[in-house]
Amino acid sequence: MTDVSAAIGRHQADLRQCSRCPGMVPPVIVGNPVASPVYLVGQAPGAKEGALGKPFAWTAGKTMFRWFSGIGVDEESFRARVHMAAVCRCFPGKNPKGGDRVPDPLEIEQCSAWLRAELEILRPGLIVPVGKLAASRFLAFGQLAEIVGKQHRVELCGVAADVIPLPHPSGASTWHRREPGKTLLEAALALIGSHPAWRDVCSRNAR
Ligand code: SF4
Structure with missing residues (x-):
């Protein structure tokens, strides 16, 4: 196990115990503890994910996952090779x-500490x-159309990365x-x- 894998394992063990937000419905939902160059960030789990125990399970x-299969990675491989995170890790109700309720600013800020730690x-x-x-x-x-379909360079927590946003795949949204x-x-x-990070993910065996 690499140092990064060990660190992300310890991080997730702490994250699973989090109960900072009284308005959120446990459990904390985390993806596999994958040390990946690709980091996916959803909004928050829905009502079904708690019982199923994984993000984007419904x-x-x-x-x-149909979108990602179209570019070479099926669901099983994706879950094994991409680190799946979210703005908030508990179901907002x-x-x-x-x-679903949109997380409030305090919940977003509180859960951002976990996100920042993962980026580091x-x-x-x-x-x-x-x-x-x-x-x-x-x-x-302002509008999603300003940023989707483009690659953006950001620096966050001392980490420089490319950001390529996707629309939300929810059935309630017709945007996509x-x-x-x-x-x-x-x-x-x-x-x-x-x-290149995606090509790395495509070419590697599940770790
Ligand atoms: S939403 Fe995030 S910060 Fe709030 S209780 Fe769940 S894991 Fe903790």
């Missing part, structure tokens, strides 16, 4: 007006935020099924597929 995940440990070459909330942790923008979202999604996936 309908949005099916759509997202339902919004009385429909859908993993030092990824490519960050893939999924959805507007995740993208806003790395980029300043209509223009310009459809074309911008294709452009973003092509950029991810040709990025």
Whole structure:
């Protein structure tokens, strides 16, 4: 086991015990403890992920993994080779007006400490935020169309990385099924597929 693998294992053991946010529904959902050059950031787990014990385990995940299969990595390989994180790692509960509650600013800030620690440990070459909330942790923008389909260079926590945002694959969103979202999604996936960190992930055996 490498030093990075050991460090991410210790980090996840601490993260699983976190109970900083009283409004969140446990358990803490984490992906596999993968030491990967590609770091995926979702919004927050949904209602089903707690029982299934892994991120993107339900309908949005099916759509997202179909996107990644199209650029060479199926779901099983993705979970084994890409580090999967989120803006918040617990289910925020339902919004009385429909859908899942969006995490509040304090919850986002509290959970960002885990995200920053992961960036420092993993030092990824490519960050893939999924959805507007995740993208806003790395980029300043107004509309999603301003940033999807482009590669951005950022420096965070002393780590320089490329950021290629994706729209959220939720069935509730039509953004990625209509223009310009459809074309911008294709452009973003092509950029991810040709990025050196992604090619590294494609070529390596699961670690
Ligand atoms: S959302 Fe994040 S900070 Fe809040 S309790 Fe869950 S793991 Fe902890």
